[in-house]
Amino acid sequence: MKKLFALAIALIVVLSLSVLPAMADGLVVGTYDPASAGEYELGFGWWGNQVRDEVTKAAADFFTENYPNVKFNLNTQVWNNYWSLMSTYAANNDLPDIMQQDYAFIEQWVAAGDLLDLTPYIESGALDLSKVPQNIIDTGKVGEGIYAVCAGVNAPALLYNKTLTDELGIEVPQNITWDQFAEISRKIFAEKGIGAVYGEGNSENQPTYYARGLGYQAMWGDEGLNPTAEEMTGYYQRIMDGVAEGWMFDTDKMAGVNLTDLAQNPLVYGTSSDVRSWAAFAFSNQIAAYQKAATADGIELGITNWASDDPVKSNYMKPSQFFSITTDTKNPDLAVAFLNYLINDPQANTILRAERGVPANSEVAAAIAEEVTKVDPTYGLVVDYLAFVEKNSSPIFPPLPGYSGTVNQDVLLPLTEEAHLAKPTMTAEQCAKQLIEDTANIAADY
Amino acid sequence: MTANPIKKCARSESWLNEESIAGYVFSLPFIIGFLMFMLIPMVLSLYYSFCKYDIQTPPEFVGLNNYIRIFTNDKVFTKALTVTCYYAFIGTPLKVIFALIVALILNHETRAVGLYRAVYYLPSIIGGSVAVAILWRRLFESTGTINAIFSNVFPSLAGFNWFSEGPAIWVLIILTVWQFGSSMLIFLSALKQIPRELYEASWVDGANGIQQFTNVTLPMLTPTIFFNLVQQTINSFLAFTQCKLITNGQPRNSTLFYTVYQYNKAFPAQGKSQMGYASALAWIMLIIVSVVTMLLFKSRSKWVFDA
Numbered sequence: 001m002k003k004l005f006a007l008a009i010a011l012i013v014v015l016s017l018s019v020l021p022a023m024a025d026g027l028v029v030g031t032y033d034p035a036s037a038g039e040y041e042l043g044f045g046w047w048g049n050q051v052r053d054e055v056t057k058a059a060a061d062f063f064t065e066n067y068p069n070v071k072f073n074l075n076t077q078v079w080n081n082y083w084s085l086m087s088t089y090a091a092n093n094d095l096p097d098i099m100q101q102d103y104a105f106i107e108q109w110v111a112a113g114d115l116l117d118l119t120p121y122i123e124s125g126a127l128d129l130s131k132v133p134q135n136i137i138d139t140g141k142v143g144e145g146i147y148a149v150c151a152g153v154n155a156p157a158l159l160y161n162k163t164l165t166d167e168l169g170i171e172v173p174q175n176i177t178w179d180q181f182a183e184i185s186r187k188i189f190a191e192k193g194i195g196a197v198y199g200e201g202n203s204e205n206q207p208t209y210y211a212r213g214l215g216y217q218a219m220w221g222d223e224g225l226n227p228t229a230e231e232m233t234g235y236y237q238r239i240m241d242g243v244a245e246g247w248m249f250d251t252d253k254m255a256g257v258n259l260t261d262l263a264q265n266p267l268v269y270g271t272s273s274d275v276r277s278w279a280a281f282a283f284s285n286q287i288a289a290y291q292k293a294a295t296a297d298g299i300e301l302g303i304t305n306w307a308s309d310d311p312v313k314s315n316y317m318k319p320s321q322f323f324s325i326t327t328d329t330k331n332p333d334l335a336v337a338f339l340n341y342l343i344n345d346p347q348a349n350t351i352l353r354a355e356r357g358v359p360a361n362s363e364v365a366a367a368i369a370e371e372v373t374k375v376d377p378t379y380g381l382v383v384d385y386l387a388f389v390e391k392n393s394s395p396i397f398p399p400l401p402g403y404s405g406t407v408n409q410d411v412l413l414p415l416t417e418e419a420h421l422a423k424p425t426m427t428a429e430q431c432a433k434q435l436i437e438d439t440a441n442i443a444a445d446y
Numbered sequence: 447m448t449a450n451p452i453k454k455c456a457r458s459e460s461w462l463n464e465e466s467i468a469g470y471v472f473s474l475p476f477i478i479g480f481l482m483f484m485l486i487p488m489v490l491s492l493y494y495s496f497c498k499y500d501i502q503t504p505p506e507f508v509g510l511n512n513y514i515r516i517f518t519n520d521k522v523f524t525k526a527l528t529v530t531c532y533y534a535f536i537g538t539p540l541k542v543i544f545a546l547i548v549a550l551i552l553n554h555e556t557r558a559v560g561l562y563r564a565v566y567y568l569p570s571i572i573g574g575s576v577a578v579a580i581l582w583r584r585l586f587e588s589t590g591t592i593n594a595i596f597s598n599v600f601p602s603l604a605g606f607n608w609f610s611e612g613p614a615i616w617v618l619i620i621l622t623v624w625q626f627g628s629s630m631l632i633f634l635s636a637l638k639q640i641p642r643e644l645y646e647a648s649w650v651d652g653a654n655g656i657q658q659f660t661n662v663t664l665p666m667l668t669p670t671i672f673f674n675l676v677q678q679t680i681n682s683f684l685a686f687t688q689c690k691l692i693t694n695g696q697p698r699n700s701t702l703f704y705t706v707y708q709y710n711k712a713f714p715a716q717g718k719s720q721m722g723y724a725s726a727l728a729w730i731m732l733i734i735v736s737v738v739t740m741l742l743f744k745s746r747s748k749w750v751f752d753a
Binding site: 080081083084087088090091108112202251252253254255256274275402403404405406407408409410414417418421 | 501502503522583587588605607608609610611614693696697698699710713714715716717718719720
């Protein structure tokens, strides 16, 4: 018995010795050895959802397992809180070493001097971007420097309750137009009382998509919006018509509904049977988290593009999120090594499950497909959808001007609340006129 | 002979100094706290209120620009001020009246009175907390407890949305009324101090309970009512947590407290901070609260009975 026990112990030791070093060697970290960094706590901040939070923590833990001297200070927030918190950190020169960045905001952060130029690290080979397509690398370029690396690719995506549409015998087409979307919404509302949520909150996404449908690649200009008030009237008219017909929920019904927290979106969460939605205007990478929340209610999700009068002009491929290294880091080499691990390591990307979008490193994307599909059945849907969008879209708009955040908060939000009123006090023309005028004022004052 | 008094004087001075130094040392924690968290920030914010300042780049002096913009071109400022006044001038009297009623009930001597007082005081200790704000939000959700109870009595109100434009501010007013505990405790101790002879005398004169209340209790309580009114009014003007967490000013700014508007300008969800503008808002609030408090004090002689 004793012998057997000793044998078992020996076997375990031999096995673990043969497995563990192989894993340590396997981490793709570039030219810098994180083991030489000494005790260090890497700060890492992102906006997220439950799935992203879990997988990102797992990827960081896996790094610590291999390099026990590197610990992490992880900071996750919902979208709206993330930016105000990070600005406060920036003011205090206390940003995390690595922060998640958004394509729209990147220029403002570079202008404020908060992000590190990664060019020297790319040239030295510490950050290996040889497997990332050049057009994707360029999306992180501001001026002459590269300030961000794409964490994954995604596209705007209409996620819908496929269980419901199947039950009603409704086919949701690809390249869905606004008229088709409104027609389906009317039908679902008439039969089930389930509506749709559109254009809510402080986001520029829907107006931008609308303006692109009119033929404006970019909605934002240097001195205000590119479309005219007459052209933007149709956007507010859509909302007012939807609310008048009942399938778009009015401001009073939406009050108290939290849209920034994905798990509370009316597509997947029923605060009230009055406010259930058959579709959410989201991004393709979010389907995993939405599906996770929806499964409890036995809902299967489908995916198509955001409705637009001209989907091919409106739709775009987006570097879904970036990772940037901030100028507040005390050990840029270590931060770069960790970044290299996030971008190029197949094991890390298997753990991350492509939740931030399909990996930009094409070899990694191919290597993880099988494993990720096992844990996330929606992955195949996303890959197919992105392949479709690649052929049915137009180039993305340039990063947004600095004043856009203030416009989102002070102009778009109150106007969309106005347009969503059961009895609006303004016409769609007046809303559009105020949008154009107030935006120009803020741009001039910035 | 001449050197002596000087020496004595010097000695007594150093002795005085020792005492005052000890005093300063003991009050140092307060002085440091006051300087760091009150005086210096206040002086800075006064300066920033004349600047365009986004906390990332150095402030740029713009004179009265912020104040001019607030008063001429800011509809949200007017809205937030209206909402805050509504909340303060409706919520505060309700709270004080409610506190008085509960104090009168708890003034009776029973065995469990200590327990009752503790239980009724509890909401004011935990009332400003994040946990209660979230609890309140859940209670008033359309599928929350309040609606579950309500829909039994009034079936037509099932699914009523408390967070829609009209009722939302009342959710916050009810919360502040519920936090009546500290006012109630002050009323309780004031009630104890009303001399028994006054009640006995009025009883002998044939006064009934209601007459005793209006002619003895109420006049004797007016200084306490005044104190509670002043304190709670100031608190209402400065209320923040409840609004930020329960409604965040929605819908359409109908529950936007002034302090929350100020905070959103300083730390916006998107776009850069407008700290200078927010500082100007803060100084306007300081003036408003001072004026309201002054008016309350002016009114004192009209209705407060000083024995």
